[in-house]
Every structure is written in C-alpha cells, then in structure tokens.
Amino acid sequence: MSDAPAPVVQVVGLSLGLTTGDPVVEDVSFTVGAGQILGLVGESGSGKTTTALALLGYTRRGVELRGGSVSISGQPILGQGISNLRNLRGKVVSYVPQDPGGALNPSLRVGDAVMDVLRAHRAGAASLESVKASLERVELGADPRLPRRYPHQLSGGQQQRVTIAMACVCDPPVAVLDEPTTGLDVITQDRILAELARLRDDDGMAMVYVSHDLAVVAKMADRIVVMYAGRVVESGPADEVIERPRHPYTRALVSAIPDFRRPRALRGIPGVSVGVGEWPSGCAFVPRCRHAIGRCSESLPELSAATPDHSVRCIRWQELASDGAEPGDGRAAATAVEAEDEALLQVDHLEVEYRNGRRRNTVVHDVSFAIESGRCVALVGESGSGKTTIGRCLAGLHPPSGGRIVFDGSELAAFARNRPLAARRRIQIVFQNPFESLNPRHKVSSSIERPLRVLRGLSQGDSRTEVGELLDRAKLPRRVGDRFPIELSGGERQRVAIARALAAKPDLLICDEVTSALDVSVQAAVLELLSELQRDLRLSMLFITHNLGVVACVADSVLVMDRGSLRESGSVAQVLNAPADEYTRRLLSAAPCLPDGAYS
Amino acid sequence: MTGRLRFMRSFSGAVGVTIVVFVVAVAIFGRYVAPYDPNVPVTVPLAPPSSHYWLGTDFLGRDVFSRLLYGGRSVITLAALATGLGYLIGMSVGLIAGFSRSRIDPVLMRSVDVMLAFPPLLFLLVLISGAGTGVEVLVIGVAVIQAPGISRIVRTATLEVSVRGYVEAAIARGERSYAVIVREVLPNIMAPVLVDSGLRFTYSILIIASVNFLGLGLQPPASDWALMISDNRQYIAIQAWAVLAPAAMIALLTIGINLTGDAIARSLGRSYVPKTARSAVI
Numbered sequence: 001m002s003d004a005p006a007p008v009v010q011v012v013g014l015s016l017g018l019t020t021g022d023p024v025v026e027d028v029s030f031t032v033g034a035g036q037i038l039g040l041v042g043e044s045g046s047g048k049t050t051t052a053l054a055l056l057g058y059t060r061r062g063v064e065l066r067g068g069s070v071s072i073s074g075q076p077i078l079g080q081g082i083s084n085l086r087n088l089r090g091k092v093v094s095y096v097p098q099d100p101g102g103a104l105n106p107s108l109r110v111g112d113a114v115m116d117v118l119r120a121h122r123a124g125a126a127s128l129e130s131v132k133a134s135l136e137r138v139e140l141g142a143d144p145r146l147p148r149r150y151p152h153q154l155s156g157g158q159q160q161r162v163t164i165a166m167a168c169v170c171d172p173p174v175a176v177l178d179e180p181t182t183g184l185d186v187i188t189q190d191r192i193l194a195e196l197a198r199l200r201d202d203d204g205m206a207m208v209y210v211s212h213d214l215a216v217v218a219k220m221a222d223r224i225v226v227m228y229a230g231r232v233v234e235s236g237p238a239d240e241v242i243e244r245p246r247h248p249y250t251r252a253l254v255s256a257i258p259d260f261r262r263p264r265a266l267r268g269i270p271g272v273s274v275g276v277g278e279w280p281s282g283c284a285f286v287p288r289c290r291h292a293i294g295r296c297s298e299s300l301p302e303l304s305a306a307t308p309d310h311s312v313r314c315i316r317w318q319e320l321a322s323d324g325a326e327p328g329d330g331r332a333a334a335t336a337v338e339a340e341d342e343a344l345l346q347v348d349h350l351e352v353e354y355r356n357g358r359r360r361n362t363v364v365h366d367v368s369f370a371i372e373s374g375r376c377v378a379l380v381g382e383s384g385s386g387k388t389t390i391g392r393c394l395a396g397l398h399p400p401s402g403g404r405i406v407f408d409g410s411e412l413a414a415f416a417r418n419r420p421l422a423a424r425r426r427i428q429i430v431f432q433n434p435f436e437s438l439n440p441r442h443k444v445s446s447s448i449e450r451p452l453r454v455l456r457g458l459s460q461g462d463s464r465t466e467v468g469e470l471l472d473r474a475k476l477p478r479r480v481g482d483r484f485p486i487e488l489s490g491g492e493r494q495r496v497a498i499a500r501a502l503a504a505k506p507d508l509l510i511c512d513e514v515t516s517a518l519d520v521s522v523q524a525a526v527l528e529l530l531s532e533l534q535r536d537l538r539l540s541m542l543f544i545t546h547n548l549g550v551v552a553c554v555a556d557s558v559l560v561m562d563r564g565s566l567r568e569s570g571s572v573a574q575v576l577n578a579p580a581d582e583y584t585r586r587l588l589s590a591a592p593c594l595p596d597g598a599y600s
Numbered sequence: 601m602t603g604r605l606r607f608m609r610s611f612s613g614a615v616g617v618t619i620v621v622f623v624v625a626v627a628i629f630g631r632y633v634a635p636y637d638p639n640v641p642v643t644v645p646l647a648p649p650s651s652h653y654w655l656g657t658d659f660l661g662r663d664v665f666s667r668l669l670y671g672g673r674s675v676i677t678l679a680a681l682a683t684g685l686g687y688l689i690g691m692s693v694g695l696i697a698g699f700s701r702s703r704i705d706p707v708l709m710r711s712v713d714v715m716l717a718f719p720p721l722l723f724l725l726v727l728i729s730g731a732g733t734g735v736e737v738l739v740i741g742v743a744v745i746q747a748p749g750i751s752r753i754v755r756t757a758t759l760e761v762s763v764r765g766y767v768e769a770a771i772a773r774g775e776r777s778y779a780v781i782v783r784e785v786l787p788n789i790m791a792p793v794l795v796d797s798g799l800r801f802t803y804s805i806l807i808i809a810s811v812n813f814l815g816l817g818l819q820p821p822a823s824d825w826a827l828m829i830s831d832n833r834q835y836i837a838i839q840a841w842a843v844l845a846p847a848a849m850i851a852l853l854t855i856g857i858n859l860t861g862d863a864i865a866r867s868l869g870r871s872y873v874p875k876t877a878r879s880a881v882i
Contacts, residue, residue, distance in 0.1 A: 392768075395768075395772045396771075396772055396774075397768055397771060397772055416771055416772045416773070416774045417771070417774045417775075417776075419774060421774070424772070424773060424774040427772075428772075429768075429769070429772055431765035431768065431769070432765075433765060436764045436765045436766070437764070437765025437766055437769065438765070438766055439764075439766040439783075439784055439787070439788065440788065441787035441788055442766075442783075442787075447766070450770070450773070450783075451773055454773050454774075454775060455773055497765070500769070504773075
C-alpha cells in the first residue's frame with residue numbers, strides 16, 4: 001500500500017526474556033499506522049501478551065527487556081523512567097485488559113474509575129461531563145445512573161465497555177487490546193467489536209489487537225502478525241494472511257477455525273506448543289509440522305519476504321505455496337452415523353428454577369426435546385440462557401422443578417444418587433473448565449479408574465489395564481496416567497476428562513462448553529476426537545456451546561435457547577442456513593467467521 | 601526431599617521444624633536427663649544460676665533446669681489433644697455444613713456463631729467453675745473453644761471446592777456423600793486447614809498456659825512451664841531465670857510451629873496454581 005499512513009507504533013527487534021535466562025520473545029518487529037488495527041495472533045504461551053505489555057513499557061515480574069525499541073508517536077517507550085512511563089500510559093498508549101471483571105476495582109464506582117484516568121492526565125478536563133461523554137462514546141450513555149454503579153452491578157459486556165472508555169478517555173493515539181472479547185458471548189462481542197471499529201474510524205486510533213481467535217482478528221485487523229514460541233512466524237496484510245497463509249502454522253491455525261458457514265471436519269494441530277525454556281535451535285514448529293524435513297531443525301529460519309508486504313519464517317514456504325490447499329474433506333460426522341429413530345433421551349416440558357431465600361428465579365422454562373440414539377444435538381445460547389442448567393439436570397446435579405426426563409424408556413430421578421446404577425453409568429458429563437474438572441490431588445489414572453470401580457465394578461487389576469486403553473482412546477500417551485493434572489496442558493486435561501467419562505461406557509455424553517477454555521488449535525483437536533468417538537462408539541451427545549462454528553462442525557441437529565426458553569430447533573443445515581427465529585438470526589449475524597476467500 | 605517434605609527446603613520450614621523438634625524433644629525426653637528431682641528443694645530458694653544449678657532455683661529452692669525439662673510434656677500433650685479434638689468436631693461440622701447445601705448449613709453455622717460470641721477464656725473459666733479443675737475438663741473446654749473457628753474455615757473451603765467439576769463428577773456418579781467428601785473434598789481443603797492448624801495449636805498452648813497460670817488448670821506441685829511462670833512471677837526481680845526460661849520455651853514452640861505452618865502452606869499452595877496461571881506469571 002503506497003498511501004500507508006506514517007506509523008504510530010514502531011517496534012523494532014523487541015526481545016524479552018526471563019530474569020532466569022530463557023527467552024520469552026525474540027526479535028519482534030512491526031509497525032502500526034494511525035487508524036490501523038494490527039492483529040497479534042498466537043496460542044497461549046506464544047509471547048503475544050508479553051509483547052503487548054512491552055508496548056506500554058511494562059514487563060511482568062520475572063521478565064526483563066533484552067533489546068530492541070518501541071516508539072509510539074515518535075516517543076521512545078522502552079528505557080523510560082517510571083514517572084515518564086506513568087505519564088505516557090493512558091495518554092499516549094492505553095491498555096484494555098482481558099478480564100474486565102478482574103481489572104476493574106470492585107470498590108470503585110465506574111464513573112470514578114474513568115475520572116481517575118482523567119485526573120492523572122488531564123486534571124483540567126476532569127469533570128463529570130467528560131466522564132459521561134467518554135461513557136457515551138462506548139454506548140453507555142443511556143443510563144444516567146451508570147457512573148454511580150459498581151462494577152459488580154454491570155454485565156460483562158458493560159464492564160468491558162467501561163475499560164474501553166477508560167482506555168479512550170484521554171484520546172491516546174494507540175490502544176493495546178488484550179483479548180478484549182474473550183469470555184463474552186457472541187452478540188456482546190459483536191457489539192464491542194463494532195464499537196472498537198467505530199473508535200478507529202472516528203478518532204483514527206491505532207490499535208494492537210491481541211487474540212488467539214483468528215476469526216475475530218480477520219474481521220477487525222488491517223494487518224496480522226502471527227507469533228509462535230516468542231517469534232514472528234508470519235506477518236502481512238490481514239486478507240492475504242487469511243486467504244494465502246504461507247507458514248504451515250498459520251495454515252493449520254486457519255484450518256482449525258470452526259466456521260458455521262463452511263462446515264467441515266476440523267483438523268487440530270497435533271502436539272502442544274513449546275514452552276518457554278524449551279525452544280529448539282531450529283524452527284520451533286518442527287515437532288508439530290506436517291511438512292517438516294531434516295533441514296528445518298538445523299537452524300532458525302529467517303523471516304523472508306513472500307511479497308514486499310508479507311513475510312514468513314519458513315524455509316519451505318516456496319515449495320509449499322505451490323502445494324496448494326491442505327486436503328480438505330467434507331463433514332465426516334454427519335453422514336457417517338445412521339441415526340435410529342427411537343429417542344434415547346426425551347425431555348418433556350422441563351422447568352428449572354434457582355431459589356435464593358424466598359426469591360425464585362426461573363432459568364429454564366418449558367423446554368422439550370429429544371436425542372435419538374447415535375446423534376449429536378447441540379444446545380446453543382448465550383451465557384445465562386439456561387443451557388448449562390439443562391445439562392446439569394440431565395446429569396442429576398440439579399433438580400428440575402417441573403417436567404420429565406425420560407432416558408431409554410424410564411423416567412429419571414432428580415438427583416443422581418437416586419438413579420439406578422445403569423442410568424448413572426450410561427449418562428456421563430464433561431465439564432467446561434478443564435482446570436477444575438480433575439481433582440488436583442489425584443493422579444490421572446486414579447481419576448479415570450474411579451468410574452470403572454464405582455460404576456462398572458471392575459477389579460483393581462482390570463481397571464488398571466482399561467485405564468491404559470482409555471488413554472489410548474483419548475489419544476494421550478500412557479505415561480500421562482502417572483501424572484497429576486497440574487502437569488498437563490488444558491487440552492490434555494480435557495482429554496483426560498473425556499477419558500474419565502468414557503470409562504463408564506456411556507450411551508449419552510453431555511459436553512458442557514468443553515472447548516471454550518481452550519486455544520483454537522487445541523479446540524479443533526478435541527472436537528476431532530469427540531466426532532471420532534461418537535462415530536466409533538455410537539455415542540449420543542448433547543453438545544452445549546455458544547460457538548455456532550463448533551455446532552456446524554460436530555452436531556446433527558441444534559436447539560437454540562434464549563433466556564430459558566427454546567427459540568428454535570431443527571437440523572443443523574436448516575437452522576444455520578435458513579433460521580426461522582429472529583434471535584437465531586441475530587446469533588448468526590454476530591458470530592465471527594472467516595471471509596469468503598479464506599484459505600481452506 | 602520430595603513430595604510431602606518439600607516444605608523443608610524453604611528457610612522458614614527448616615528453621616521451624618528444627619525449633620519444633622528441639623522443643624518437643626526437650627518436653628518428651630528431657631526428664632530422662634534431668635539432674636535433680638523437680639519437686640524436691642535442692643538448695644536455698646531463688647539461688648542464681650551456678651555450675652550445679654544451671655538456671656538457678658525457684659522460690660521453693662527446686663532446680664529450675666530440672667523443672668524446665670519436666671514441664672513441657674503436660675502443656676504440649678494437652679494442647680495437642682485439645683486441638684485434635686477441636687479439629688475432629690470443627691471439621692465434621694464444617695464439612696457437613698459446606699457440602700450439604702440444605703437447611704443443615706444455616707442451622708449449624710448459626711450455632712457456631714453463638715459459640716463464637718463467648719469470650720474464650722471466660723467460657724473456659726465458667727466451665728471449670730462448674731465442672732471442676734481437671735485435665736479432661738481442660739481438654740474438652742479448649743476443644744470446644746477451637747471448634748467453631750475451625751468449622752468456619754473448613755466450611756468456606758468446602759463451599760469453594762464443592763462446585764468444582766471433579767466433585768460434581770463424583771456426585772453425578774452417585775457416590776455416597778461420605779466418599780465424595782473424603783476422596784474429592786478433603787484433600788483439596790487441606791492447604792488452608794494446615795496453615796490454620798499451626799496457629800490454632802499455638803492458641804491452644806496459650807489458652808492452656810493461661811489457665812494454668814491462673815491456677816485453674818494443673819495444680820502445684822506439678823512441673824509445668826506455665827505454672828512455673830505463675831509461681832515465680834513475684835520474684836522475677838531476684839531470680840529472673842525461673843520465669844524467663846519457661847516463657848522462652850513456650851515462645852520458641854509458638855514461633856517454630858508458625859514457621860512450619862507457613863512453609864507447609866506455601867509448598868502446598870504452589871501446586872494449587874493452575875498451569876495457565878503459572879505460565880501467565882512468567
């Protein structure tokens with residue numbers, strides 16, 4: 001682009017490392033022009049947040065600057081004294097954190113929180129009017145009492161808007177956004193993204209957008225920088241990176257994104273990302289790369305220019321460019337399973353309420369559906385729609401207040417402990433958060449063994465051998481059995497949780513947001529595993545999720561929920577392509593998806 | 601040192617364990633090396649330290665060093681018994697209240713609040729005046745004082761752990777509440793409970809020492825550190841060792857236990873940090 005605006009952010013050769021010696025980020029360079037958004041993409045542990053924080057002249061405890069320079073609007077950031085930095089932060093470059101609930105001071109009214117930023121940088125302009133004006137810019141102006149509220153009185157989306165208002169109130173030329181929409185549901189995410197785009201267009205603000213979600217980044221960014229193990233592996237204009245990714249990692253990443261408009265079997269990236277201190281001497285992606293050859297691990301590939309504007313760190317990118325697309329396949333899961341007609345699970349007019357003292361709060365209202373044997377039904381909705389509650393009712397963790405749950409011809413008791421052993425064994429649940437679903441004090445093998453002993457009455461010896469088989473099934477190395485959960489990554493833990501559920505030989509598997517805490521590439525691998533298990537073991541599944549892309553990739557039919565009621569149900573193709581309900585249409589239009597020309 | 605003894609690697613853990621082992625060893629084995637009978641006057645009262653009587657003599661002329669070697673067993677044993685009993689009661693109440701999620705919880709916890717409203721020492725004095733002085737009364741009294749606070753901590757920790765996936769998975773398997781509590785909940789609330797236990801044990805020692813000091817616990821001529829302080833306090837200007845030596849032993853024990861408790865908590869605490877959080881810290 002010849003008319004590229006002068007760069008506001010200039011990062012040259014940025015290197016950071018642990019004070020103990022290991023490098024965390026090495027030789028990262030990029031520029032961002034006024035009114036541009038740069039997407040910084042990578043898995044957890046890739047150094048993207050460390051890089052983003054360095055733009056504010058900040059390093060986390062234990063991390064130190066090794067070299068390079070960062071300048072914003074011509075002012076050098078690195079090497080400044082703390083008082084100078086304090087002056088620059090918020091005025092020249094501001095930060096929007098990932099978790100607004102944790103980032104806002106819970107004892108400070110939100111108006112005062114915004115005011116604090118003003119006082120620090122523009123004492124003269126610090127007035128209630130300017131606070132209100134800044135809240136209006138993020139569409140929080142409607143409620144005049146909002147500045148007097150405390151963070152806990154706001155929704156997650158509102159909280160994130162407040163942090164954006166705090167970041168923008170002093171009109172800094174640059175904002176650094178660290179996963180600003182992770183943890184928000186799609187409709188809220190869509191609105192926040194629209195507001196960010198507006199701030200960029202109206203005020204010409206430059207943004208560095210850090211995320212692991214390529215679909216969101218593709219929507220927002222002008223340029224994309226892909227990081228892997230602390231180094232830039234590819235950078236270029238957004239559409240070019242999405243449509244013609246050169247690096248095998250970027251390709252795999254794009255292929256791992258579930259997209260409801262293009263349902264396909266996802267392919268995860270095998271293995272796990274190399275951690276800090278484990279960097280190999282050659283290309284760090286070698287252990288997971290399908291195209292790796294001996295030469296790859298000999299020395300670190302240089303960043304080479306594929307086009308003047310697009311660079312890639314791979315020695316084989318030219319050979320691979322002609323290689324064309326990775327072999328794509330259609331939807332494997334949907335066609336392979338011959339569904340039987342009879343319903344394995346029948347839910348009739350389910351009502352659920354939570355009681356808080358005398359107050360009753362209905363969270364599920366008159367929900368009926370059926371799951372046929374061998375089918376995967378997706379339950380979709382925003383947070384608070386009651387979808388998780390339904391899963392918990394099926395698992396016997398929460399009592400319904402009305403309606404019936406019929407499993408294989410007999411009605412189920414409300415609580416698991418009152419259900420017959422067979423019913424408890426045949427219905428299994430996998431939870432959302434892999435970091436909480438395994439007992440940190442038990443070895444993996446002991447966690448998997450428990451259902452074998454309790455639900456299937458196997459002897460110790462028999463269960464030992466079966467644990468090994470289950471680990472194989474979940475595609476985990478057998479030595480994982482001797483580990484404690486803390487030693488495993490999120491994806492590995494979720495596989496263990498799946499193995500634990502499979503140990504019971506279930507007929508119905510309830511998957512409650514099983515991939516929402518995982519990186520995109522890991523998510524793809526877990527979904528791949530689940531689809532395969534469903535096919536091989538003829539499992540029926542209730543797949544609870546907020547991600548429509550995931551629905552398209554795994555499910556046969558879909559139920560859409562909104563505020564406790566079922567809004568629409570039908571086959572995946574029908575609901576996603578021709579939604580009948582207004583709410584479903586809103587969900588679909590808000591769901592981030594890749595542009596049409598994206599690599600596949 | 602691996603696994604369970606990892607806490608010993610830290611400075612405070614090593615120092616704490618050394619101190620505790622030293623004081624407990626003195627309390628248990630001291631009597632076998634004591635040079636004199638602790639209850640028989642050996643020379644003039646309130647004699648200063650000398651090569652024969654290392655810490656001098658007390659107001660009746662008994663050897664302070666010998667009494668010091670004898671005087672630890674009672675207070676440590678009583679405190680350990682009382683704390684143990686307190687944990688038995690407090691943990692049961694806390695686990696049941698925190699895990700049940702039914703009407704039992706408010707009933708138990710309000711009873712606990714009522715118990716907490718009594719000033720501990722006053723409660724113990726009332727109990728002793730009613731039931732008489734005796735070792736059993738002392739142990740039960742201190743346990744009852746300790747139990748409410750323990751149950752609150754245990755309940756809070758239990759509430760937090762009870763909503764974790766591994767607990768729910770066990771409930772969904774239909775396991776009995778007892779099995780869920782013992783297998784899934786208990787191991788995961790031990791960190792806060794262990795840290796707290798050091799403080800509680802010290803507190804038991806202090807309460808028992810206080811009661812002994814007030815003359816309502818062990819009765820003379822028993823040799824007991826607290827009783828030694830009490831007996832000799834009037835003569836502190838003349839023979840300070842008779843008061844300072846037992847006081848130093850109680851203080852040492854308290855410090856040692858607290859250092860150990862902190863070190864254990866820190867070593868346990870580390871394994872509670874999820875891996876993501878850990879990599880986010882780098």
